[in-house]
Amino acid sequence: MTLIKTRKGWEIPESRVTPEEVYTDRRQFMKKLTGLGVGAYALLNGCSENPSQAQDQSVWRSIPEAEGVYPVSRNAKFTLDLAITREDIAASYNNFYEFTTDKDRVWQLAEQFETRPWQIEVTGLVHKKQTFDIDELINTMPLEERVYRHRCVEAWSMVVPWTGFPFKALIDKVEPTSDAKFVRMVTFLRPEQAVGQRTQNWYPWPYHEALTMAEAVNELTMLVTGIFGHALPNQHGAPIRLITPWKYGYKSIKSIVQIEFVREQPATFWNTAAPSEYDIVSNVNPKVPHPRWSQATEQDINTGERIPTLPFNGYGEYVAHLYQG
Ligand SMILES: Nc1nc2c(c(=O)[nH]1)N[C@H]1C(S)=C(S)[C@@H](COP(=O)(O)O)O[C@H]1N2
Numbered sequence: 001m002t003l004i005k006t007r008k009g010w011e012i013p014e015s016r017v018t019p020e021e022v023y024t025d026r027r028q029f030m031k032k033l034t035g036l037g038v039g040a041y042a043l044l045n046g047c048s049e050n051p052s053q054a055q056d057q058s059v060w061r062s063i064p065e066a067e068g069v070y071p072v073s074r075n076a077k078f079t080l081d082l083a084i085t086r087e088d089i090a091a092s093y094n095n096f097y098e099f100t101t102d103k104d105r106v107w108q109l110a111e112q113f114e115t116r117p118w119q120i121e122v123t124g125l126v127h128k129k130q131t132f133d134i135d136e137l138i139n140t141m142p143l144e145e146r147v148y149r150h151r152c153v154e155a156w157s158m159v160v161p162w163t164g165f166p167f168k169a170l171i172d173k174v175e176p177t178s179d180a181k182f183v184r185m186v187t188f189l190r191p192e193q194a195v196g197q198r199t200q201n202w203y204p205w206p207y208h209e210a211l212t213m214a215e216a217v218n219e220l221t222m223l224v225t226g227i228f229g230h231a232l233p234n235q236h237g238a239p240i241r242l243i244t245p246w247k248y249g250y251k252s253i254k255s256i257v258q259i260e261f262v263r264e265q266p267a268t269f270w271n272t273a274a275p276s277e278y279d280i281v282s283n284v285n286p287k288v289p290h291p292r293w294s295q296a297t298e299q300d301i302n303t304g305e306r307i308p309t310l311p312f313n314g315y316g317e318y319v320a321h322l323y324q325g
């Protein structure tokens with residue numbers, strides 16, 4: 001019997017730091033990099049003279065299969081009157097617990113992760129069960145770019161141009177039966193390639209999430225394969241991840257390997273890990289505080305500014321009707 005009380009992972013999700021500390025850490029990290037000299041900074045962040053024009057070259061691992069696919073044209077309906085977050089900032093401030101809980105180290109620890117070959121099994125209550133090769137999807141689905149707000153439950157946010165296709169386009173291919181009420185999605189389980197899955201054994205790996213059918217077919221819901229006009233780099237969830245912009249970021253499951261249509265409400269990773277802190281629906285709501293912090297405002301990681309949080313992250317016109325009554 002052990003007399004030492006170790007803190008369980010789920011007692012400190014998603015992270016024990018406050019948003020202010022998170023931001024300060026990041027600034028210090030950037031300073032540290034700068035301290036290595038301009039050459040190292042440019043190498044690590046892929047930028048030349050002007051950091052505001054950062055074009056990542058080292059943070060992105062180029063994927064030959066994706067050449068010629070990106071960029072694709074932006075859907076004019078989904079643009080925002082907000083500055084897009086700097087690419088190198090978005091790419092070095094990630095949540096991807098399979099690798100680490102240190103947001104500014106995910107990109108490094110995920111760099112060697114293998115995203116080819118990659119298949120997505122679509123199964124459960126559908127007429128046409130299918131396993132898709134990732135490149136088959138990328139080459140056949142209707143890709144478009146959309147600029148969305150991205151709001152983490154930890155009260156930070158960014159504005160990101162995603163490339164992907166509506167989840168509904170995939171659902172139409174497999175034809176769910178009338179018994180299908182929920183969609184369950186699962187991330188890879190590869191402890192040999194993902195150090196966080198080896199060392200943080202208190203989490204219910206593999207990461208899993210779920211949506212109702214109505215949420216899955218909503219116009220906003222996307223399966224995403226690209227960001228900033230190129231293929232998704234590993235730290236953002238390569239080769240394919242979910243985006244539901246009206247929900248907290250943890251619903252947007254990365255690196256999906258399985259999609260299953262089911263009758264009963266499935267368990268979800270964060271709700272299982274800490275049910276009192278993370279519900280299953282997880283819609284962005286400034287009026288409902290997290291048990292340990294307010295959700296009334298958020299910190300824009302691009303500018304450091306604190307801005308008001310919007311109901312449904314600003315997407316109420318598309319989704320509020322789903323939650324009436
Ligand atoms: N498989 C998996 N998906 C995940 C996570 C994770 O740890 N593992 N973190 C989530 C959280 S908390 C957020 S905020 C977003 C972050 O996405 P980004 O790093 O691309 O900004 O991914 C979500 N998807």
Ligand SMILES: [Mo]
Pocket residue numbers: 014095151152153154248249250
């Ligand atoms: Mo998050």
